[in-house]
Amino acid sequence: MTDEAAQAGANEIIVARDVHKWFGQLHVLRGINLTVKAGEVVVIFGASGSGKSTFIRTINRLEEHQRGEIIVDGIELTNDIRNIAAIRSEIGMVFQSFNLFPHLTALQNITLAPMRVRSHSRAEANTAGMKLLERVGIPEQADKYPAQLSGGQQQRVAIARALAMNPKIMLFDEPTSALDPEMISEVLDVMQSLARDTGMTMICVTHEMGFARAVADRMVFFDEGLIVEEGPPQQIFEAPTQARTRQFLSQILH
Amino acid sequence: MPPPITVVGPLAWLRQNLFSGWGNGLTTVLVGAALVWLLLQIGQWAVTEARWSVITNNLRLFLIGQFPADQAWRVWLNLAIISVLGGLSAGVYGQSTRALAITLAACQLILAALILASPLGIVPALALAFNAALVLVAFVVGLRGLVPRRPIAIGWLLSLPISFLLLSGMAGTPLPSISTNAWGGLLLTVLIATVGILLSFPLGVLLALGRRSQLPAVRILSTGYIELIRGVPLVTILFMADIILPLFLPGEWRLDRVARAMGGVTLFSAAYVAENVRGGLQAIPTGQIEASQALGLSTTQMNIHVVLPQALRSVIPANVGLFISLLKDTTLVTIIGLAELLGIGRAVLAQPESFGAYLEVYVFVAGVFFVLCYAMSQASYRLERALGVGTR
Numbered sequence: 001m002t003d004e005a006a007q008a009g010a011n012e013i014i015v016a017r018d019v020h021k022w023f024g025q026l027h028v029l030r031g032i033n034l035t036v037k038a039g040e041v042v043v044i045f046g047a048s049g050s051g052k053s054t055f056i057r058t059i060n061r062l063e064e065h066q067r068g069e070i071i072v073d074g075i076e077l078t079n080d081i082r083n084i085a086a087i088r089s090e091i092g093m094v095f096q097s098f099n100l101f102p103h104l105t106a107l108q109n110i111t112l113a114p115m116r117v118r119s120h121s122r123a124e125a126n127t128a129g130m131k132l133l134e135r136v137g138i139p140e141q142a143d144k145y146p147a148q149l150s151g152g153q154q155q156r157v158a159i160a161r162a163l164a165m166n167p168k169i170m171l172f173d174e175p176t177s178a179l180d181p182e183m184i185s186e187v188l189d190v191m192q193s194l195a196r197d198t199g200m201t202m203i204c205v206t207h208e209m210g211f212a213r214a215v216a217d218r219m220v221f222f223d224e225g226l227i228v229e230e231g232p233p234q235q236i237f238e239a240p241t242q243a244r245t246r247q248f249l250s251q252i253l254h
Numbered sequence: 255m256p257p258p259i260t261v262v263g264p265l266a267w268l269r270q271n272l273f274s275g276w277g278n279g280l281t282t283v284l285v286g287a288a289l290v291w292l293l294l295q296i297g298q299w300a301v302t303e304a305r306w307s308v309i310t311n312n313l314r315l316f317l318i319g320q321f322p323a324d325q326a327w328r329v330w331l332n333l334a335i336i337s338v339l340g341g342l343s344a345g346v347y348g349q350s351t352r353a354l355a356i357t358l359a360a361c362q363l364i365l366a367a368l369i370l371a372s373p374l375g376i377v378p379a380l381a382l383a384f385n386a387a388l389v390l391v392a393f394v395v396g397l398r399g400l401v402p403r404r405p406i407a408i409g410w411l412l413s414l415p416i417s418f419l420l421l422s423g424m425a426g427t428p429l430p431s432i433s434t435n436a437w438g439g440l441l442l443t444v445l446i447a448t449v450g451i452l453l454s455f456p457l458g459v460l461l462a463l464g465r466r467s468q469l470p471a472v473r474i475l476s477t478g479y480i481e482l483i484r485g486v487p488l489v490t491i492l493f494m495a496d497i498i499l500p501l502f503l504p505g506e507w508r509l510d511r512v513a514r515a516m517g518g519v520t521l522f523s524a525a526y527v528a529e530n531v532r533g534g535l536q537a538i539p540t541g542q543i544e545a546s547q548a549l550g551l552s553t554t555q556m557n558i559h560v561v562l563p564q565a566l567r568s569v570i571p572a573n574v575g576l577f578i579s580l581l582k583d584t585t586l587v588t589i590i591g592l593a594e595l596l597g598i599g600r601a602v603l604a605q606p607e608s609f610g611a612y613l614e615v616y617v618f619v620a621g622v623f624f625v626l627c628y629a630m631s632q633a634s635y636r637l638e639r640a641l642g643v644g645t646r
Contacts, residue, residue, distance in 0.1 A: 062544050088550045099545035103563050112559055113549035165549060 013038040013073050013169060013201050014059060020067035021054055028054050029065065030225035038168070039199045043212040043233075046222030047248060052205045055222070056171045059203070060091045073168060089117065092162030096174040098154045100146040106133065106157045107142040110164045117165070125164075132160035136190050152183030156190055163194075170194070172204040184208070191215070207252055213237060221245045299613075308608040309618045310372035315598050316618070317365070319438015328429065329441060330381040332420050333362065334388055339409050341389040345396020346403055349640030353633035359389040361629060414452065417445075434512035438593035440622060442512070446594065447581040450519040454580075455573070457520065458527025459566070463557060465532055476528070483525035488583055492518045496590040515587045523580050530572040534565030567641050574634035578627045595619055 014036040021029035028051045036042055044052045057063040058070060061077055061084045070077045072087045100109050110132055111125035120128070133139045136156040138149075146154050155175055162170060172191065176184045188211045194200050195215045206212065212219055213233045220230040221242070229242045240246045262270065273279040309316065318329055337358055344355035366382035369375075395401060421437070423429035437445065464476030483491070495518035496511065503509065509517075538561050546556040566573075588597035599615045602608055608615070 060548055062547060085550060085552075088548060091548070093545075093548035095541060095545065097541055099539075099541035101542065101545070101560055101564075103567065113551060116555045116559060117550045117552075161549070 011037050014203075015071040016055075016059075016068070017070075018068035019055070019058060019065045019070060021051075021058060021063060021065050028225050029058070031068070032225075032227060034220065034227065034230075036169075036201060036203065038201055040217045041195045041202045041215050042204070042218050042220060043216040044203065044205045044220045044222060045207055045209075045212070045248075046228075050222040051225040052222040053173050056173055056203055056205055059169075059171060060088050060093060062093075089165060090168045091171060092165060092167035092169070093171045094155070094158050094162055094173065094175045096178050098146070098151070098158045098178070100154055100158055100161070102146050105143050105145055106138070106149065106153075109146070109157055110161045113161070114164050129160070129164060132163055133157070135163075136160045137186070150183060151179045152186045155179065155183075155187045159187075159190055159194070169201045169203070172202065172206065174205050174207075176206065176208055209237075209249075209253060221248065223248070304614050304617075305608075305611050306614060308602065308611040308614050310368075312598075312602045312605075312608070313368060313372035313374055315602060316439045316595065316622075317369075318441045319593050319598060320436040321438065321441065322432060322436065325423075325430070325432060326378060327381070328420050328423070330378060330385065332417050333382070334385045335413060335416065335420075337362070337385040337388040338392045339406065339413060341392025342396040342401055342406050343410075344389075345393045345398070346401065346406060350637055352640070353636035355389050355393055357629040357633055359386040361625065362386045362389075364625065414449070421445075434510050437512060439598045440595050442587075442592060443581070443584050443594040444626075446512070446516055446519055446584045446587060447577075449516045450523050450580050450584070451577045453516075453520040454523035454527050457524035459531050459562065461524060461528035462531035462535060465528065466535060480525045480528050483522060484529070488519070488522050489586055489589060491522050492586060492590050494518070495521075511590070512592065515590060515592055519580065519584065519587075523576065526576050527573060530569045530576060531565060533572070534567075534569035535561065537568055538564055567638075570634055570638050570641070574630060578630050581626060581630070582623060595622060 012035050014034070016032055016034045019029050019032040020027070030051075032051075032055055034042075034055075044056065046052050054063055058065045058077075059072065065077070073090055075083055075087055077083060077087060100106075101112070104112065107126065107129050110129040111120075111122070114120045114125045114128065115122060130139060130142060133142055136159055138153050138156055141149055141153055141157070146157070149157065159175075175191065176187050179187065188208060191202070191204070192211065192215050195202055204211075204216075216233050218230060219233050219236045221228050221236070221240075221244075223244050229236070229240060229245045236245065237249070240249065272282040314323060314326070318326060321329065340351070340355045340358045343351040362382045363386045366379040366386070369379040369382065396406075420429065421432065422434060423431045425431040461476045461480060464472045465480065467473045467476070492515060495514040499514060499517075500509065542560055542564070543556065546560045551560070584594055585596040587594055588600070593601060596619055599619045603612060603615055
């Protein structure tokens with residue numbers, strides 16, 4: 001490897017090479033190659049069933065890939081439980097259905113992992129947790145339980161919860177698709193400021209094309225378990241090279 | 255526009271629900287008359303015919319069995335320790351343990367009243383009334399925040415061994431040794447039930463987790479244990495614990511008979527707790543597990559902080575039902591020669607002076623069981639409500 005290649009390699013925080021995944025007989029990922037640089041914001045879109053959610057879930061081992069390799073920040077994802085723990089501690093994840101812990105308050109949801117995994121003191125974790133709640137704009141909801149919050153507020157708590165572990169990478173798995181329309185923008189605003197102000201590496205599976213146009217460095221189109229097309233938003237929106245990309249975009253943009 | 259008026263007075267309620275027509279009115283009158291007649295009959299028996307002296311004269315037997323009368327203070331002292339702990343917990347931990355404190359105080363007050371009506375004298379009654387007051391005092395102390403949480407938790411952990419030491423004593427100390435053969439009556443019933451509940455719960459939780467474990471050996475052992483125990487009646491297990499267990503143990507290992515009964519009840523109940531808890535575990539959405547994993551929690555941390563708090567909360571009603579039947583099932587230990595409440599009742603009936611007083615004895619025993627079970631059920635409702643904050 002030349003020095004130049006090593007330099008480029010150091011900047012590449014996620015490298016996926018020829019990733020395959022089957023659910024039983026169903027071949028859902030059919031050789032995904034994707035490299036993400038530190039600080040990059042990548043938006044993944046595609047029809048449902050195209051494997052986009054499955055792919056980002058393989059990045060922190062919520063799904064196991066069966067062929068190919070995934071390297072996160074220099075650590076290869078293998079069955080070694082220590083590797084998985086190390087990689088998960090660098091990746092925050094936000095889910096479509098929030099998955100907040102219903103028996104804990106908003107603040108407790110945020111402080112649980114820092115206190116248990118990182119052994120932070122309660123006081124330390126609470127201070128950091130309140131800062132995060134301020135950052136997502138709902139410090140006054142700290143002592144409410146998830147069921148007492150609106151969908152948009154719950155998703156913002158979920159983002160704060162993921163950020164509390166100081167991850168290098170954030171994965172968003174359709175973060176707005178379970179939300180009522182009027183709450184989508186409050187969540188997108190938080191994600192946008194996260195990308196702009198902190199330079200966080202982000203991979204978002206989303207169909208919010210306005211968000212993609214404004215924030216994404218690169219857009220990746222998934223179809224039937226393969227990456228069909230990728231490129232900067234401008235190119236994807238204005239001059240997509242693949243017929244399937246054009247067709248999909250015409251279906252979701254009116 | 256104001257909402258329609260839906261609240262009605264008692265008269266209107268009567269009219270609507272009991273006398274809405276000729277037929278309904280007639281039914282109400284007839285059923286009402288029958289109920290009144292029945293209550294009068296029972297009341298008349300209870301007041302004029304029943305020989306309650308059979309109960310009051312034997313109250314010590316009913317309460318503590320053959321436990322030496324001059325050592326009975328050890329039981330009251332033991333209750334005092336539990337009262338203080340219960341009161342403190344109610345003050346410090348709040349709603350979830352308050353029901354326990356109320357139950358403790360109420361039951362001891364009822365006992366004190368019973369003792370006052372018996373030849374046992376005023377001292378034990380005063381001791382129990384004092385204990386009830388202790389609950390209140392400890393509650394206030396706890397509420398003021400004068401006691402930190404950790405000593406209370408340690409106190410509860412130590413309370414079981416301390417109770418045993420206090421009750422059984424040790425030869426050569428100021429607490430003379432009392433054989434567990436002398437333990438009996440309500441004391442034995444409550445002890446077996448308490449130990450059974452306290453030990454079978456954690457054991458059952460472990461078995462439930464074991465049954466869902468990724469490790470085949472753990473899974474097969476847990477499943478095998480649960481299925482085996484659930485396939486056998488409690489009586490059989492008690493016999494096994496009493497007769498067969500000593501055959502396998504070396505001769506010098508003489509496991510106490512009461513301990514064997516407690517072990518049998520615990521092992522039996524654990525299998526049922528495990529199945530209840532497994533139901534709760536299955537109800538946890540996979541999203542909760544994925545979120546925990548994504549945050550980097552280990553499996554143990556996830557179980558302790560995310561899965562079990564939700565799963566156990568949802569199975570409170572089922573588990574309390576189980577524990578209520580465990581309490582009643584302790585009557586089966588009579589079969590291996592232990593004199594718990596019902597056993598004492600039959601012993602009392604065998605005395606010539608209580609000849610024929612079946613109804614009095616069985617009504618009393620049933621009443622005591624009812625009070626205990628009702629208290630448990632009320633405590634569980636309160637616990638559910640206290641823990642239900644914000645879920646759903």
